[in-house]
Amino acid sequence: MPITALGFLAVFSIGCLVALKRPYVGLLLYFFVYYMHPPGKYWGSFLPEMRWTLIVALITLISTFIHEKNLKAWLKPKETKWLLALFSYICLQMTWVNYPSLHQEYLVLLFKLVILYFIIVTLVNTEKRLIGVIVANAIGAAYIGLEAIQTHQSGRFEAAGLPGIKDGNLLAIHLIPIILMTSVLILTNIKRRYLVFFPLALVANLFFMTGSRGGLVGLVIAGLFFIWYSPKEKKTQVFKWAGIAALLGSMLLGPLIAERMNKVINAQENEEVDKSAYTRIVVIEAQWEMFKDNPVLGFGHRGTLIQSPYYVAEEYMTETAIGGRRASHNITMSFLVDHGLVGSFFFLFLVVGAVYKVKIVNAVFEKNPRVALVLLSCSSGLLGVMVSSQFSNSKVLEISIWMIALIAAISLIMKKDEKHNLLDKDE
Known part of the structure; x- marks a missing residue:
């Protein structure tokens, strides 16, 4: 063995x-x-x-x-309420979807993610534990990065062998929050923070090895979002490290992503556009027609895959065991087709509410700078995941629930710290 x-x-x-x-x-x-x-x-x-x-x-x-004593604390954040509302609706959908076996797959997965959400929010109740989770993910992703360097020869790296991550695009989406959360530790004053450079370098290199154009767009937008909402006291330092990151990133960019980006940027109107990118547009147009046919309740999980023969031209289909099919490459359209306006509404408010927590970063920075910066990185990372997911469907990835759970956990940590500060003043 x-x-x-x-x-x-x-x-x-x-x-x-x-x-x-x-x-x-x-x-x-x-x-x-x-x-x-x-x-x-x-x-x-x-x-x-x-x-x-x-x-x-x-x-x-x-x-x-x-x-654990405080088992009800996880119910307080608004994120919990929206997640439970989404889960309840997914359960309700089982009563009318045409393919309950496929829908049940997502129902079971979401139930597991709700349990995981509960565990994260309940257990990550101190600053030390929060940093421990970041370090654990940094080391784990770095292990995949090291493995990629040792085994991968050429082309895109897509064999991460992680749950739910079947290609380079999904791997890049998963890595965006890991990169941001790991990077933010450099801005803090924790001991031996510069050791973070070692796993961060491996994770960043792994990100570029995926050759994901959508992932790169998501990372750039997440980075700009982080810079925009960074506390005034840290602006200069953030700009300095952002410049260094941009320089190092351009060195890691390599010919793979550059070549794939040029296929889209340099495509002329009368020339053949990169088929991978154009097919996504065709599928989105078909998904819009699917959505209009069942706008409120949705077709159930994997709705695009099931309905695609009726909406997508045969030339864009992928051969499967059950004939030509086409899966979704866009998380927004996936929710609209699969779960209609109702399910999409719950998911939208779940994500937007979590990202919007970034508004309190400046207000709490003086009281707890490290936790505030981690909150900023989680919100930025979640935004990056959603942006990249417009190009590759990350609906079944765990990373978005991890980020939402950490944001909810941080809000509880801040409330606890605020309560302790008030007690100290009273004394």
Whole structure:
């Protein structure tokens, strides 16, 4: 058995035992298992087939109920209410969708994500734990980056082997918040913060290895959003590091993304446009017609895939076991087709409400600068995910729920700190 497989088993086994008494360790173990993900690695074939992340999540959930006192705190943030409203509607849809088996897949996934949301909001209740989650994700993504350097030869890197991440575009979307959250640690005064450069370099290099044009657009917009809302006290430092990041990013850009961007930028009206980009436009136009045929309630999960033979020309179809089909490449249109105006309304307010929390960054920066900067990075990262998701459908990725959960957790941390400050003044 490979050493990596043995090491994974050792960490998994010991981590599960420790998590029974310390649920926060279980959360960190969840991220470890997510990035290692045996089914997606060559050494995973030496291990038994198990739902590794599910096992960790269940152990952590049980431990959380046993050891955590304030189990109702997660209900306070507005994000929780919108997420539960969305989940309730997805459950209700099961009563009328034409393909309940496909819809059930998303229902089960969303239920798991609601549980994960509860665990994150409940356990990430201090600044130290918040930074621990960021570091865990930075190291996990850096591991994938190191693996990519060692195994990948040429072209786009798309074999990350992570849950739900099947191509380079989705991997790039996942990495956007990781890059921003890791970068923000450099702006803080935590000890040994410059060690962050090592995993950050690997993650940034991995991002550019994906060759994702949509990912690059999302990262740039997220970065500009971060700069715009950065606290006045940090503006100069943020501009300095942004300039350095832009310079290093241009060095990492390489010919892969540049060539793919030029296919779109230099395309003339009478010339053939890059088919990958043009097909997305064709599918979006078809999805708009699908939406108009069922605007309120939606067709259910994977609605675009099921309805595509009736709306998309055969030349743009992809051959599958059940014939020509075309999946969605746009998260906004996916929600409109799958869940109609009702489901899209809940999702929109869930995301916008979380991103809008950025408005309080300047107000709380003086009281808790590190947490305020992390909030800014999470909001910027979530925005970057949504922007990139207009080019590749990230509906089933976990990263958006991670960010929303961290934003909700940060709001609770800030309220707790504010309460303590008031008590200190009274004394």
